Amino acid sequence: MAQPTVNLGTATGFAVLAGSTITNTGSTTIAGDVGVFPGTAITGFPPGIITGTTHAGDIVAQQAKTDLVTAYNNAAGQTPTGTVSGDIGGQTLTPGVYNSTSSLGITGVLTLNAQGDPNAVFIFQIASTLTTASASSVVLINGAQACNVFWQIGSSATLGTGSSFQGTILALASITATTSVSVNGRLLARNGAVTLDTNIITITICAQPMRGISLW
Secondary structure, three states, X not given: OOOOOOOOHHHHHEEEEEOOEEEEEOOOEEEOEEEEOOOOEEEOOOOOEEOOOEEEOOHHHHHXXXXXXXXXXXXXXOOOOEEOOEEOOOOEEOOEEEEEOOOEEEOOEXXXXXXXXXXXXXXXXXXXXXXXXXXXXXXXXXXXXXXXXEEEEOOOEEEOOOOEEEEEEEEOOOEEEOOOOEEEEEEEEOOOOEEEEOOEEEOOOOOOOOOOOOOO
């Protein structure tokens, strides 16, 4: 049976969402909405650029935060199909729900293989922190889509300098994207801050399968 995806609700449109503050340094570019609730502080734009809408402590951010909590709990509550631990760089993983009882790291390349199924879902349940090394990357192959990759983190996430990341982070505490990190997905922090530094963050929406088209 295919793994069900995680419904983000109104948080789907947010590339960055935080509980307390959003702080940026440098020429970060964000393609998607940015919001914070119950906090109100969003700083560093400009020089950062947001192509979506900014919601600082308003009703839109409040609803997105509510939907984030629901999505976080949904991801955390799904039945694991496998376990991971330590550093998962260098591995190739197929669709499923992967549970880690402590912190998780990524050094080098982590490959997610959808095995030809564009609807394949990858969920990572991480009890503590997620830390990616400098210049590390998450690579999607054989139809995998970043919109179907979810990282549920029981503490905080730190993305290393110059790393390339795929998927939606749902962190209980804070998220830090260090210098020159690129994210194809979302950075969603329930209670803490999101800290940015010269990043490229692009929201991902799942591509719909093409319907049959007659050439005649």
